[in-house]
Amino acid sequence: MEFNNSKPIYLQIIDYIKKQLIRGELKGGDKISSQREFAQQMKVNPNTVQRAYREMESMQLVETIRGQGTFICNQEEMLAVIQEEMAGDLLRHFIEEMYSLGYSKEAMVQLIEKWKTEVREEEK
Amino acid sequence: MEFNNSKPIYLQIIDYIKKQLIRGELKGGDKISSQREFAQQMKVNPNTVQRAYREMESMQLVETIRGQGTFICNQEEMLAVIQEEMAGDLLRHFIEEMYSLGYSKEAMVQLIEKWKTEVREEEK
Amino acid sequence: MEFNNSKPIYLQIIDYIKKQLIRGELKGGDKISSQREFAQQMKVNPNTVQRAYREMESMQLVETIRGQGTFICNQEEMLAVIQEEMAGDLLRHFIEEMYSLGYSKEAMVQLIEKWKTEVREEEK
Amino acid sequence: MEFNNSKPIYLQIIDYIKKQLIRGELKGGDKISSQREFAQQMKVNPNTVQRAYREMESMQLVETIRGQGTFICNQEEMLAVIQEEMAGDLLRHFIEEMYSLGYSKEAMVQLIEKWKTEVREEEK
DNA sequence: GTGGTCTAGACCACC
């Protein structure tokens, strides 16, 4: 995985973990890489990783047990929330950018409906 | 404006000009910043700017007159094409990311329809 | 081969490849020298070679596959076009230079007809 | 004027003088620039200029009078010869290059005849 | 190994 600088790396790390959760690549109770390991693998500063882990802890997304490591929390009901949040961010970004291209809300809806129709056609 | 490293700087420069065109901040015949000016403003190397300008020239988006500068081409019919291309890129990116979050095409459409309905509700 | 400074090196590189194509020394699908190899052989900077290769790519004369190299496109119908373009350039240059020597168009034609006749005589 | 390195500069200097003669910009008896002046104007090495002047003297194209300068020789009958020589060089170069592009002598003649016809059409 | 991007800076041509 690569980080870009379109937003802070610690947020990209959180997104990275969240995506793994949503895709089922990580489950409640799973141990994730130690901060040091993660920093080495991703070639980022350990402080950046620490900040990401701290934020995830405060969201109760992960739990750190001293001397053992960092583990995904057992809160499957959070999954749907995270997924919706990320989807909401994507939708918001999409709408804002389309808006700055001069698309009205109606035009956006039409474009999407057109795509929806095309998708349905292809599925036939 | 700052560039991120999610894609090459020269492509971001092209997007930057395209957006200005679409928003009407630039029109056919307008002179854009000289390569050196642009490079200084954006704190990138003049060669990078030149590459962007050269690519835009090959797209017939701008025209360069040596010793005078670079000018927006007089092709208003291109505007719609550029707008559609950029919108298409946004839509594609949105779909891919939603897909990687585990949303099916149907789920995406539903989310959008829901948003559409909310928008209509707000407009009432 | 050596480059002269009667025109930009990157254009001379393109001409060089075009000539090989026309003479049949290169065919569709052939791999041409890597950018670094070509630069070393011709003693020019790799960036200059890259510019030439990039221009040829935008002409759809070659195709580049990252990590593999650059390959001649499979477009035999282009050959005739390239040949005619290069011949046209030669003819234009010939005419201009003759004109600057004070030859009228009629005089040029006469000179050529004379040469044509001599050629026919020799062929007898 | 600019020199390129497609052939030795001293030959390009000779061609330069010859062209001026043919165009009538120089006539028998005219004084041409001193070697030092010429070298400064054209930003070339004085030795190169000297070589060119020496060659032109041996062709009896110019004459150098010590303490006065270098003068065009009074040999108008040479003009036609020089013109024909230069035209011959152009023709030869044209033919060779066309040949290397795969044009047969017949094809070249046809191309030229086509051009001749087009020229005549335009002149109507 | 391959190509792709970018910087830094020289030098030139045209205005």
Add this chain to the structure above:
DNA sequence: GTGGTCTAGACCACC
């Protein structure tokens, strides 16, 4: 002043 070409070399991504 403007853009155009070229070199030298770093660093990255893909294979």
